[in-house]
Amino acid sequence: MKFSKVVLAAFIGTLIALVINFFIKIGVVSSMISSLSKTEAETSATVKPNSVLYMKLNYAIPDRTTDDPFGGLDFQTMESLDMTGLNDILRNIENAKTDANIKGIYLELSSIPTSTATIQELRNKLVEFKESGKFIVTYGESYGQSAYYLASVADKIFLNPEGALDLHGMASQVMFYKHLLEKLDVEMQIVRGPNNRFKSAVEPYFLDKMSEANREQMDKLLGSVWGQILGDISQSRNISVEQLNQIADNLETLFDADKALEYGLVDNLYYKDQVLEELKGLTGSNKSITAVSNGNYAKSYKAKNASKNEVAVIYASGQIFDGKGDENTNIYSDNLSKTIRKAREDDNVKAVVLRVNSPGGSAVASAIIGRELDLTKEVKPVIVSMGNYAASGGYWISAKADRIFADATTLTGSIGVFGTFPNAKGLLNDKIGLTFDVAKTNENADFGTITQPLTEFQYSKLQEMVVKTYDDFTKRVAEGRGLRQTYVDSIGQGRVWAGADAIGLGLVDQLGDMEDAIAYAAVKADLGSDYKVTEWPRQKDFFTRLIESMNSSEADKLDAALKQKLGVYYNYFQGLEQLNSNTGIQARMPFDIVIE
Numbered sequence: 001m002k003f004s005k006v007v008l009a010a011f012i013g014t015l016i017a018l019v020i021n022f023f024i025k026i027g028v029v030s031s032m033i034s035s036l037s038k039t040e041a042e043t044s045a046t047v048k049p050n051s052v053l054y055m056k057l058n059y060a061i062p063d064r065t066t067d068d069p070f071g072g073l074d075f076q077t078m079e080s081l082d083m084t085g086l087n088d089i090l091r092n093i094e095n096a097k098t099d100a101n102i103k104g105i106y107l108e109l110s111s112i113p114t115s116t117a118t119i120q121e122l123r124n125k126l127v128e129f130k131e132s133g134k135f136i137v138t139y140g141e142s143y144g145q146s147a148y149y150l151a152s153v154a155d156k157i158f159l160n161p162e163g164a165l166d167l168h169g170m171a172s173q174v175m176f177y178k179h180l181l182e183k184l185d186v187e188m189q190i191v192r193g194p195n196n197r198f199k200s201a202v203e204p205y206f207l208d209k210m211s212e213a214n215r216e217q218m219d220k221l222l223g224s225v226w227g228q229i230l231g232d233i234s235q236s237r238n239i240s241v242e243q244l245n246q247i248a249d250n251l252e253t254l255f256d257a258d259k260a261l262e263y264g265l266v267d268n269l270y271y272k273d274q275v276l277e278e279l280k281g282l283t284g285s286n287k288s289i290t291a292v293s294n295g296n297y298a299k300s301y302k303a304k305n306a307s308k309n310e311v312a313v314i315y316a317s318g319q320i321f322d323g324k325g326d327e328n329t330n331i332y333s334d335n336l337s338k339t340i341r342k343a344r345e346d347d348n349v350k351a352v353v354l355r356v357n358s359p360g361g362s363a364v365a366s367a368i369i370g371r372e373l374d375l376t377k378e379v380k381p382v383i384v385s386m387g388n389y390a391a392s393g394g395y396w397i398s399a400k401a402d403r404i405f406a407d408a409t410t411l412t413g414s415i416g417v418f419g420t421f422p423n424a425k426g427l428l429n430d431k432i433g434l435t436f437d438v439a440k441t442n443e444n445a446d447f448g449t450i451t452q453p454l455t456e457f458q459y460s461k462l463q464e465m466v467v468k469t470y471d472d473f474t475k476r477v478a479e480g481r482g483l484r485q486t487y488v489d490s491i492g493q494g495r496v497w498a499g500a501d502a503i504g505l506g507l508v509d510q511l512g513d514m515e516d517a518i519a520y521a522a523v524k525a526d527l528g529s530d531y532k533v534t535e536w537p538r539q540k541d542f543f544t545r546l547i548e549s550m551n552s553s554e555a556d557k558l559d560a561a562l563k564q565k566l567g568v569y570y571n572y573f574q575g576l577e578q579l580n581s582n583t584g585i586q587a588r589m590p591f592d593i594v595i596e
Contacts, residue, residue: 185426199494305532320361360392400480416494
């Protein structure tokens with residue numbers, strides 16, 4: 001009887017807790033709906049006269065703004081984070097040029113954990129903005145290289161007197177797993193074509209340092225990208241490239257703000273209050289400065305375009321995988337193919353701009369996506385705008401476009417294929433003590449298991465597949481770019497090129513950003529100025545995404561938490577994760593380059 005009372009009490013207590021929890025959630029959702037309505041009202045207001053467009057770019061800038069009515073609210077700190085995408089930032093800068101209420105742009109920078117091509121697109125747009133005669137001012141408590149590269153376009157660069165300016169050059173560090181795999185007694189069985197000497201994605205599995213071919217391409221890449229950065233800084237600050245390299249070699253300004261001022265890299269050493277006083281003078285304000293954030297400014301001028309003609313910008317960002325998945329984080333063949341197909345069948349869509357920001361991935365998925373783009377090209381123009389990278393599988397899907405635009409620092413090419421198949425027999429048998437036996441109906445019924453090595457026959461069949469896939473890849477590039485297949489092979493072999501070099505090789509048509517690609521698409525479709533830009537895939541409403549995030553797997557939540565906590569070091573964790581995930585036939589770039 002006593003036991004029954006205890007059980008009943010526990011049951012009632014649990015039930016009460018569940019009910020309370022339910023109503024708390026209802027209250028949270030109601031509060032969010034209320035906040036949504038308030039936010040919409042506030043952001044629809046007209047920008048006040050003498051305002052400053054305020055940009056705090058301290059995050060990995062995505063190609064596209066996520067439709068978040070709460071302005072990127074961090075639910076842990078309850079602070080609103082401006083996570084505006086590149087698309088809206090570029091539009092903001094363009095609109096601010098002619099907006100009488102915007103007097104100038106104020107950039108607050110320290111470190112921008114995003115890739116070079118994105119920063120270059122922003123910088124080029126700010127160069128255009130300066131033609132309006134309006135000011136650009138930037139302030140940093142310290143400047144990382146990425147932040148300073150962007151800041152160097154400003155009319156006035158202010159650095160905190162106790163801060164530092166990091167200018168030390170570029171390096172790409174590769175993590176090698178050879179000795180780790182040896183200790184674990186795991187063999188990574190690698191299948192490569194005979195002409196893939198630059199396809200270095202597999203080198204960490206069997207080497208402990210870069211091959212000569214990989215070092216050759218890395219030296220060329222880093223030299224090209226670093227040359228672009230120094231050339232831009234040199235032009236803006238009137239400091240020779242030679243002197244900039246000397247400053248970097250000697251770490252002159254890394255721990256010395258006074259040196260940054262002495263060399264002309266900054267204009268003044270100011271505290272924040274002094275910067276605000278400077279802004280008051282520039283805006284003619286005697287009171288506080290009226291600042292409008294990227295997120296709010298983007299909402300303040302959005303208007304419906306009456307034209308029925310659409311140029312559809314389709315975003316393809318992340319690694320390429322087979323099947324379905326979260327298209328906000330990666331590219332999945334089913335999702336992207338469906339989006340392309342919808343755009344092709346929509347009579348209002350007169351041209352497609354594919355915004356590619358991908359290091360590649362599954363060869364099969366790349367081919368599936370490529371097929372949908374080929375079909376689309378038969379009925380309407382398809383233009384590619386390359387972002388930070390459009391390499392390997394990312395180049396596969398781009399190759400047959402009517403025209404390809406890239407930034408000078410875009411990483412592209414990497415025309416190559418490989419396969420990885422782990423053999424954990426030693427680990428399982430000798431380290432852990434597990435043994436396996438098998439019954440099978442056919443000779444190769446157990447093909448693909450990690451419990452035993454590939455047979456010579458199985459390896460030969462995989463080799464045939466890799467060679468065929470590489471042949472298909474080079475043939476596709478040759479047909480799309482109007483080149484000989486033997487020539488494509490000579491510049492392929494897995495080699496990664498910077499956008500500035502890819503033009504001379506015939507892999508890219510023109511240096512330009514997404515706006516250039518959109519303008520070209522409109523001309524190609526003979527639209528004149530009678531068109532509007534639409535963005536695909538259509539974003540799900542906020543509450544749908546909220547529910548999906550609540551239902552996301554624990555693995556996804558852990559991955560998101562790790563990415564937030566590890567920052568730039570997340571790439572190393574990702575590299576280890578790829579030991580398990582990147583099996584099978586891959587068309588993937590071997591590395592990524594960021595300025596920091």
